[in-house]
Every structure is written in structure tokens, then in C-alpha cells.
Amino acid sequence: IDKIRVSNPAPAVPQPAVPAHPRIPEVFHPVPEIIQPLPEAFHPVPEVVHPAPRQPPVNMSRVFYGIMFDAGSTGTRIHIYKFIQKDPIELPVLDHEMYHAVKPGLSAYKDNPEEGGNTVRQLLKIAKKTVPEEDWPRTPVVLKATAGLRLLPEDKAHTLLKEVQEVFEESPFFVPDNSVSIMNGTNEGVLAWVTVNFLTGHLYSKTRRTVGILDLGGGSTQITFLPKSKKTIQSAPHTYIANFNLFNHTYQLYTHSYLGNGLYAARLATLGALGADDLDWKVFTSSCLPKKFREDVTFGGTTYQVSGIPDGYAGYKLCYYEVMKVIKGIVHQPYEVKGSSTFYAFSYYFDRAVESGLIDGSRGGEIEVRDFKNRAKEVCNKMAKYRAISPFLCMDMTYITCLLKEGFGFKDSTVLRLAKKVNNVETSWALGATFDYFRNLNIH
Template sequence: MSLYTVNRWPDSPECALHPLCLSPSPLLLSSGHLSTFYSSIQQAAPEASSPDNMMRVFYGIMFDAGSTGTRIHIYKFIQKDPVELPVLVNEMYHAVKPGLSAYKDNPEEGGNTIRQLLKIAKKTVPEENWRMTPVVLKATAGLRLLPEDKANALLKEVREVFDESPFFIPNNSVSIMNGKNEGVLAWVTVNFLTGHLYSNTKRTVGILDLGGGSTQITFLPKSKKTIQLAPSSYIARFNLFNETYQLYTHSYLGNGLFAARLATLGALGADGLDWKVFTSSCLPKKFRENVTFGGTTYKVSGIPDGYAGYKLCYYEVMKVIKGIVHQPYEVKGSSIFYAFSYYFDRAVDSGLIDGSRGGAVEVRDFKKRAKEVCNKMTKYRAISPYLCMDMTYITCLLKEGFGFKDSTVLQVTKKVNNVETSWALGATFDFFRNLDIH
């Protein structure tokens, strides 16, 4: 019997402190099935069953196949005693570049990147736990942007690689995740790690996730007006810790950082790529290179005889955001938002925050630093010739897109409690507990 042929934990106050104790669903471990759970562990790890050592250890492996890279998250859970509930102990994280979508014409090579990461999983997870450790891959905007046949060929290759592995391969272990789930599960991750999901205050934090191909905003509205004024597709409902949550969430495909660069340049979806050169006043005047995104190569350049700088760049970037990004009713208020992924990377690159810790940044700080970077492009070119464009885009997205005030404080971070801020942990909970997001 598989470890995951299970029912549910009993309802209890302490249940809310543990990741495997989310809302009732058909995928949960129950006290009635603990004997089965322990027998499966004992079969795999006899030494763990001795009376002197009651601690049970189990793992979950989640692959995040993004547009600019593939990341593996290996989560370790422990159960110290049969009467206690499992807790999240730590995470092993590793990433490879480029993303799977770069192998759209060579799926076998894309599969090799997954094999490479599975080797790390085999070193991290003890051999006696392999056959009951689930491996799941969810692809995001990189594969969403590909033609269906290309995306399916890559997913088929990954399934074959998974089938070769010694780990537990659940049904539907390889899939493309929709953007709404991406935002909701990132919100679950951050609010779990910050302790908001099991407090009685009903206070939660919002999330801003900026990937390569898409960007997400998700928060729990305080005002009914936010829900009433939002498009119906921007509201997601699910049960968690015996609470029903109604979130504002949306994923903007094509508005991730790398896709937005190409859209700003007028290159995304353009023809004549063999001979066209796409220019922008957001780039250093003498800059010129070939850029590959999603397996397609573009010729990109600054404007040698033209002007460059923040104002012109802001005007160009606005075209990518104006009329596309919805402004939620209450983001001008005092809600706390955690911003991560490329928000974090570019804040570090531009010197706004320390890369080892992250930090609190006002929206106006992004604007101020964007102006500095754009008006001194030669100084920052060594860090990245795209830093002006990227910082301007982030400023424009936050202010003109989502409608944040200059004074809004964002917690810009990469990790919370030493765990990556991404949807991957939320997706692992979802696998164990099936949040049933609508």
C-alpha cells in the first residue's frame, strides 16, 4: 500500500501548526491509518521502528519548471512520536539554467536537466525512503507560452525520466500549473512560513511574485469592495485549517521580467527575427547582443545615435502595462506584501537590499534607484545591461500597474525561515492535502 493511500488527520488545535494538517480532504493521513503509515515506513526503514527511536522521517520533492530555470525543492518532514503530527524540518534547493522551454526543439536534452537534479535528490533523500517519496513537477509560464505540441513533448520526456527514477511517481506527477494556482500556492507558502495561517488574528500578508514569463499578485482582501470590483476570475476560494479563504489573485502571462523585456522592445511575437534588430532607450547606447528566451533568439540593441534614460524608458515600459494590469481596490491601503523572485534579484543587483538577508523597501525606493541606474547606465552595465529596463519595469508595474502608493513598504526576500519563498512548498502541501482551489 502506498504511503499516500490515506484519509485525514483528526481535527485538533495543534493540527494547525503543521504542514500536513491542512483542510479536510481525501488525500490526508488519519489517526485510523497511522498503523499503515508506520508499517510502510518500517518496511522501508526498519531501523527507524525500534522502541528507542520513534522518530519517523519522510520527504517530498517538488520541481518548479520555470521560464528561466528548473528548480528542485526537497522538503524533509519528521514525526517524533506516533501521537504527534509531522513538522517541516528543512529544505534542500538547487537550480539549473536555462528552463525546460529552452529545449522545445530538443526534449531529450531537457529531460537530462531533470536527471541531473534527480541525482541531487538521490543524494539528499536516504535510499530507504526513495520508494515512498513523491516526485512532482509543475511547469509555469515558460511552457504556457509554448505551442501545445512542443510543451507536451517536453512533459512526456519528463514523465519518462521520472519513471526511470526510484522515487514514488503519483498520478499526474508532471503538469503545467495554471497561473491562479501559482499565486494561491505562493500565498500559502509565505503565510505558512510567517506564521499567519495558524494564528487567530486573521492577519495575513500578500505576495508579489515576479518570474521570467509571468507575474502574480495574491492577497486576502479586507474590503468586500475589492471582491465586488474585481473580475470574477480574479477571486479564488479554498479551505485551509478549517477556514474558507477568498483570495484576490491573478497571474499575468507575458508580464514576467524576461517576457516584459521583449514586449518593451516590441520583439515578443514579432516576425522577421533573422534580420530585425529590436532597440530601446532603456539599454546602453552601444549595447548589442542576441537574447534567447523560450528557445527563440532575438537581436537586441541600444540606440547608438538616440537618447537613453529613465523618462524615455518609463514611456516604453508603460506600453507593456497600461490597460493590462488590473488595480485592486485596496492595495493603496496598509496591507503588508512580500515580494520575491526577480523583485529580490533586481533589488540586490541595484544595491537596494543586502543579498544575504533581504529587507523592507518602499515602492518609491525602486523608483529612485531606477532613475539612478538609467541615468548612469555605463556604471551599472557591468552588473547587467538590462538593469535600467528591469528596475523601470518593476517601478511601473508596482505604481501604474497594481496601483501601490510610493510609501507602501514591501518585504523583499528570497527566504523565510530558511525556506525559499515560492509556490513550491504550497504545492507540496496541496499534493498531500488537496486544497481544492476554485
């Protein structure tokens, strides 16, 4: 990233909040070669009097940390970021990320909030080991919950968040106002876009050649990109367009989060189980599952009985038809998604591509939408072979195929870049949310 920032410095923006160094009067007589070193306290200005390069002197560099919790529907993750602020105006340089995750997600503790709080307490122990003790009082700790808590009844979600707030208050870190909240879907998409474009260097360049993001969580799924065409913005529902400011520049993004269309929620919706009642005696069946498969599935703290169709048919075509019901008429197709934009796809897109053998888990890789389709057919028509990996692999791969093609409207030949990490940092909204905390991107 550092290389990118140096070759493409962002425009300098005057910022009154930063104490300006005293102006150096122009010196006409030659400056003596050697300047007697003074104690550091007496150096309000850089030592060099001839015009200094744009890069600030080293003693301005400031190291600071941020702790961001991602409370998702299938797990709670902690991201501990170490930043170096080399320039008061530009984005800081990310020096390091420490990442750890626990399962299940907070929503699984809807009837036992204390236990949910304990999972956060465990993760804070890692933060104490990672952040130097002298930095604890000024290191903000923030938790943002996503679809798992959005799908819960409001009172249960509120109780869980209150529990987390108490765990934060007893920690040695800085607890800002509104440090525990449910994030809205728009921010989830925008901040994931900020993360990926920061890590790929696109936020520093003036070319405006950014990449789009596709995020598939357990409870919701997000699509976000910077439209090249006015028609995309004009033809989209107005709530799908978000603006935010960075470097005195306003970005106008197409973004939407589909609640209930994350992978685990979509499984239940395909089965007709999401939101159903009388769960004790109902068994939810699908031709996307192996015929002899039967087990209890828990999502968001609720358990459902699920099975294949023992005397029926199974396979890709029937499964596609079932999955279609969850997507058709629900997912908006943006005007220019059929174009040549690059999209990064992560979370469950990545995980399922690895499990089905489409990509190597350590490296990620580029695939076309049709690769998901072809592999989904193979998995569904050889369910016995893939059952050991996951009895839901046929349903998941078919759902991903259907979401990309019938949902968003991608062509078979659209290339997706599948990545779990970029430059060794997790691709998730958490880094963007940390920037938002430190810089207020003013998303609306």
C-alpha cells in the same frame, strides 16, 4: 515555526481516516506510579493515563519527504522537503529543505526534449543523495511547469513534459498520477501565498493577519493577498478570486497571474519583439538600453537581436514611457492595495534590488516602492556605470517601478518586504504545491 504552532494550536478537527486510539476508560482509583514497560507493539495508547497535553506522543511523529520540481522560464529548480508530521490533523512541520537550480529552463529545449529530460535527471541525482534509500518508494516526485511552457506552442510543451515523465518513471521514487503538468497561474499565486504564510507562521494563527505576495518570474508575474474588504472581492473580475480549504477554513484570496508580464517576457514586449516574426533581419531597439549596446538575447529557445539607440536618447523618462505600453490597461488595480497590507516580494524583485544595491543579498530587507523608483532613475541616468552589472538593469528597474505603481496601483510609501528565503526556505510556490499534493487544498 514549532513555537508558533504550540502557542497557537489550530482547532482540532475530527478526521475519520486516522485510526483513533482506543478510548481510555476514566480511572477513579489512583493509578500506580510505575507501569511496567511493555514492548512497543502493546502500546496502542499513550502510557500516561491522566489527560495528556494537546501535543501527541513522540512515537506518533512520522518523517516523510516530498520532491517538487519548479520548471520555470529561466531555470529548473528542485525542492526536496523533509517533514515531520507530529499531529495527523494539523500541517506538518517542515524540518529541512534542500534546493538546487539549473539554467536555462525547460522551454529552452523545445527543439531538443531529450536534453531537457537530462537536466531533470541531473537534479534527481541530488534527490537520491538527500532522501534516505528506504524512503524512496514512498517519496512522491512532482514537476509543475509555469510560464515558460505556457508560452510555448502546445505540441512542443507536451513533448517536453512527456520526456520528463519518462525520466520520472525510471527513477526509484514514487510517481503519482499527473506528476508532470503545466500549472495554471491561479495556483501559482495561491500556492506561493500558502508558502510564505506558512513560513511566517500566519497559517497557524487565528488572527487572520496574513501577508500578501508579489512574485516576479521570467515569463509571468503574480499578485495574491487575503482581502480585508468586501469591495475588493466585489470589484475584481470573478476569475481573480480563488477559494481553498485549510484547517476546515475556507480562504478567499484575490490572485492573478499575468502571462507575458514576467521580467524577461516584458523586456521583449517593451522592445516590441515578443511574438514578432522575421527575426533574422530585425533589430529591436529601446531607449532603456545603453546607446552602444548590441547583442543577441535568447528567451524560450528563440533568439532576438537587441540594441540601444546609437544616435537617439536614453534615460528614465523615455524608458518609463516605453515600459508603460506593456502594463497600461493590462494590469488590474485591486481596490485595497493602497491600504496598509504587508507584501512579501521575491524572485526578480529581490534579485534586481540586490543588483542595484537597494538591499543586501544575504539578508533581504524592507524598502518602499519609491526606493525602486529613485534607484531606477539613477541607474537609467548613469547607464555606463551600471552596464557592467547588467545592460538591462535600467529597463528592469523601470519595469518593476511601473508595474508596482501604474500596474498594481501601490503608493510610493507602500512597504515591501524583499526576501529570497524565510526561515531558510525558498519563497516560491513549491512548498505550497507540496502541501496541496499531500492535503488537497481544493483550489478553485
